[in-house]
Amino acid sequence: MAQRLEERILEYVKQHAAEGDPQSVVDHIDKYCSQNEWAMHVGDEKGLILDQVVKETNPTIVLELGTYCGYSATRIARLLKPGSRLLTVEMNPENAAVAKQMIQFAGVQDKVEILEGSTEVIIPSLKTKYGVDRVDFVFIDHFSERYTADTKLLEECQLIKKGSVLLADNVVFPGAPDFLEYVRTCGRYDCTYYPSHLEYSDKLDALEKAVFKGP
Ligand SMILES: Cc1ncccc1-c1cc(O)c2nc[nH]c(=O)c2c1
Numbered sequence: 584m585a586q587r588l589e590e591r592i593l594e595y596v597k598q599h600a601a602e603g604d605p606q607s608v609v610d611h612i613d614k615y616c617s618q619n620e621w622a623m624h625v626g627d628e629k630g631l632i633l634d635q636v637v638k639e640t641n642p643t644i645v646l647e648l649g650t651y652c653g654y655s656a657t658r659i660a661r662l663l664k665p666g667s668r669l670l671t672v673e674m675n676p677e678n679a680a681v682a683k684q685m686i687q688f689a690g691v692q693d694k695v696e697i698l699e700g701s702t703e704v705i706i707p708s709l710k711t712k713y714g715v716d717r718v719d720f721v722f723i724d725h726f727s728e729r730y731t732a733d734t735k736l737l738e739e740c741q742l743i744k745k746g747s748v749l750l751a752d753n754v755v756f757p758g759a760p761d762f763l764e765y766v767r768t769c770g771r772y773d774c775t776y777y778p779s780h781l782e783y784s785d786k787l788d789a790l791e792k793a794v795f796k797g798p
C-alpha cells in the first residue's frame with residue numbers, strides 16, 4: 584500500500600486507466616476519489632465548466648497555479664491545440680513528482696511543463712527564465728490566500744494582456760473573498776460566476792472567471 588494518498592491515486596491510475604489516454608486518466612482519478620479516498624482535484628462537475636472555458640478561450644499558452652497530482656493539467660492539456668503549452672506551478676516536490684508521472688502516463692507530457700517552486704518566485708521569472716511573453720489562460724487552484732497577490736503579480740509582470748482569462752477554483756469553499764472583491768471591483772476585469780459543488784461532495788463551491796480588460 585503506497586504511503587501517501589497521492590501515490591495511491593497514481594498507482595490506481597497506472598493499474599486501471601488506459602495509458603496515453605488523458606480522458607481515461609481523468610475518469611479514473613474521479614472514480615478513485617469519489618469511491619475510495621477524497622482528494623482536492625477540481626473534479627468532474629467543476630471540470631466540465633473548466634473544459635467549457637478552455638474550449639471557448641482556445642489558449643496557446645496556459646499557466647496553472649497548483650498542480651497537485653496533475654488532474655487539471657491533464658484535463659486542460661487534452662483540449663489544447665498542437666503547438667500550445669501548459670506551464671503548471673507546484674511548490675510541494677512530492678506532489679510534483681506524482682504529477683510528472685501522471686502527466687507522462689496520460690501522454691500529454693509534450694504539452695505540459697511542471698515548474699517546481701512557489702508562485703511568488705516563479706511568476707516573476709516566467710518571461711526571463713521560461714520564455715513566456717503572455718499567458719492566454721490562467722487556472723488558479725493553489726491556495727486561496729495567494730489568489731489576489733498572484734493576480735496582481737501577473738498584472739505587474741505584464742504576463743496578462745487584454746483578453747487573458749483567469750479562472751479560479753474554490754471561490755466559495757474554502758473561499759477566496761478578497762480575490763472576488765478585487766477582480767469584481769478593480770475595474771480591469773469582466774467577471775462571471777459559475778456556481779457548482781466542491782469536488783466529490785454536495786457542499787457548495789464555485790468558479791470565478793475574470794477576463795482582463797487591459798491595464
Ligand atoms: C482540502 C480541502 N478540504 C476541504 C474542503 C476543500 C478543500 C480544498 C479543495 C480544493 O479544490 C483545493 N484546491 C486547491 N487548493 C486547496 O488547498 C484546496 C482545498
Ligand SMILES: [Mg+2]
Pocket residue numbers: 623624625724752753
Ligand atoms: Mg481546488
